[in-house]
Amino acid sequence: MPISGQSSVLLIGKNGSGKTTVRLALEILQRIARGTNRVGGLVRPKDFTGGRTDVPMRFEIEVELNARVYGYVIAFELPEGFKELRVLEEKFTVDGSPIYTREVAQVRLARTSQEKEAKFFIDWHLVALPIVQEQSAQDPLFVFKQWLRRILVLAPIPALISGDSRQKTLEPNVQVTDFAAWFSGLLAYMPSAYSKIDKYLKPLIPDLEDIKNPVIATDSQSLIVQFSADQGSPRTLGYLSVPFEDLSDGEKCFMIGALVLAAKDAYSNVFCFWDEPDNYLSIDEVGHFVMALRRAFQSGGQFIATSHNPEVIRSFSNENTLYLYRKSHLEPTIVRPLSELQVNGDLVDALTRGDVEP
């Protein structure tokens, strides 16, 4: 994916072209960083493209964090007679130098100035990244794993989001059903994040007064959103308290957007992949919503969106829009920057006509 150096990128393409597959690949890498190390919990035999088990399934990611380039590669295979995939190859590098490499069961830790190269064997059905112990917060393994754990891979389903939480997290799930735990975790990590959330939401929801998160039982909290009567309103109703789960789907997405912006400020190098951020939003809000995210990530991190929505597509320029295309389910996805494609007239019209092809 040619996304290096871009603060925000839009992925467009027809249904089945592979946009959501990018999200699924990121989810797998994220699950590894979050501690899932059993291969069977990450990928299954049915995940091989077209059932072609003779070609290894390979995931690669490279990220520049504080002027160092971290690379991680993992490949899975399904030898004949196996029911579960195993690790064929695994490698973690910093600035091109390996920290560890692995072939099937054998892991080699690179030699440091004090220590010799170390070798050990690991069950080939286990991924090494979550297992190799980092030495300190400066250890490249720690830096990379923390970044990968905290990337935001989002495809929210607002109807499933309640305001209740029993714990705190900085690592929301894809559907953001743990929104309340993320809200609690973010504010515990950086209390000033609330001012960012408030600053973003007030112009969007002018009658928003505040968001409370009272304790409702031992170790349990529940978000309450408080609205006030507009200033100058002839009828003053005072405040209206609404449980978070009773907000509209679109309002819940505004809240998620606010948390993304707050998270971006709270910890550096945030990467956010949002699958169809326009879902659930009114048409007049879509452009503003996406533009707010694009602008925020200009100062660091990276924001990737997928969409079919004309308003989202118009919120990006050709040089930061990628077109994904594949001729059939048997062929791989082709990715092309829109700036390299011939588009006659308005892009949305060309997409509507089905005239955009690499």
Place this chain on the structure above:
Amino acid sequence: MSGNRSLPHVKVLPEDDANRQLAVGFLQYPFLLARNIQVLRVARGWHRVLGLFESVHAIEMDRHPDRLMVLLIDFDGDFDRLGQINCQAPRPLHGQSLYSRRPN
């Protein structure tokens, strides 16, 4: 619940996709109140910019006094076009247009 239309806001009506991308790039400026600016769908030609302005946006500007319109038009080296634009503008807006020339 949408933003407040009673606050000053700007709608940008671009002539073509190149001008749209220019406007979208401008919205990336970090110190902008971007929520107060919206880039509209391209009009496809400067004549159509004027047509849309007259038939839709001038009327909406009457309804929303805090709205400003930016008509993003290529002059294509023809600066007489500004005269034509001014002539076609609704009467209350005559002589109120400001234009900026994009460097070649």
